[in-house]
Amino acid sequence: MLTPLDLKLLRDISRMKGQVMAVALVMACGLAMMIMTRSLILTLEGTRDAYYQSHRMADVFGSLKRAPLSLRKRLVEIPGIAALEMRVVRDAVLDLPGVLEPCTGHLVSLPEDGSAPLLNQVFLRRGRMPRPDARREAVVSEAFAEANHLMLGDSVQAIINGRRDQLMITGIGLSPEFVFEARAGETLPDNKRFGVFWMNYRALAAAYNWRCCMPCQWPIPSCFLVWRPSW
Numbered sequence: 726m727l728t729p730l731d732l733k734l735l736r737d738i739s740r741m742k743g744q745v746m747a748v749a750l751v752m753a754c755g756l757a758m759m760i761m762t763r764s765l766i767l768t769l770e771g772t773r774d775a776y777y778q779s780h781r782m783a784d785v786f787g788s789l790k791r792a793p794l795s796l797r798k799r800l801v802e803i804p805g806i807a808a809l810e811m812r813v814v815r816d817a818v819l820d821l822p823g824v825l826e827p828c829t830g831h832l833v834s835l836p837e838d839g840s841a842p843l844l845n846q847v848f849l850r851r852g853r854m855p856r857p858d859a860r861r862e863a864v865v866s867e868a869f870a871e872a873n874h875l876m877l878g879d880s881v882q883a884i885i886n887g888r889r890d891q892l893m894i895t896g897i898g899l900s901p902e903f904v905f906e907a908r909a910g911e912t913l914p915d916n917k918r919f920g921v922f923w924m925n926y927r928a929l930a931a932a933y934n935w936r937c938c939m940p941c942q943w944p945i946p947s948c949f950l951v952w953r954p955s956w
Contacts, residue, residue: 854899
């Protein structure tokens with residue numbers, strides 16, 4: 726049994742069929758957009774997490790001026806650390822033809838034995854990794870290589886620790902650590918004037934005179950830690 730108010734409501738709706746359908750369509754479109762946006766966010770987050778995990782993105786970074794490699798034994802004893810890697814990280818001035826403003830090369834060392842990095846692994850898009858005994862070979866970040874039209878086998882003039890040197894590009898790669906390539910303090914990436922170079926650990930440490938008397942005590946200015954026991 727319909728009450729008089731129910732009958733009045735039905736009569737009012739029948740007179741406003743166009744408005745009712747318009748409101749229903751607007752609500753349906755809004756709900757569809759919300760579901761699509763949420764699905765897109767979940768997909769992007771899942772892709773990001775899978776990329777970080779597959780390439781072992783570090784959870785904690787620590788920078789030091791100098792530290793002996795023997796410090797690693799003490800750091801790995803800290804509860805909660807699943808993996809740890811120490812490396813050399815420095816900036817160099819690059820001299821590129823056709824670029825008037827100074828360019829910066831962010832130099833990151835690779836493991837001394839030539840193996841893949843334990844953390845923040847480099848994904849090679851083209852080419853190969855530098856040989857362990859090669860002093861001037863390097864892998865360059867893809868964004869910087871594309872912005873400056875660098876190819877495999879090209880050479881880049883770099884001023885490392887006040888000395889001019891020549892780096893030969895053997896590979897072009899990506900890393901989860903440098904998804905956003907920019908100098909410290911800059912809010913926007915400048916792929917034309919800032920790039921990442923991965924090169925031999927021993928060559929980079931020797932360029933800055935960071936070798937001690939004992940062969941196993943190579944000082945390094947930075948290290949990063951991982952806190953995921955599931956790895």
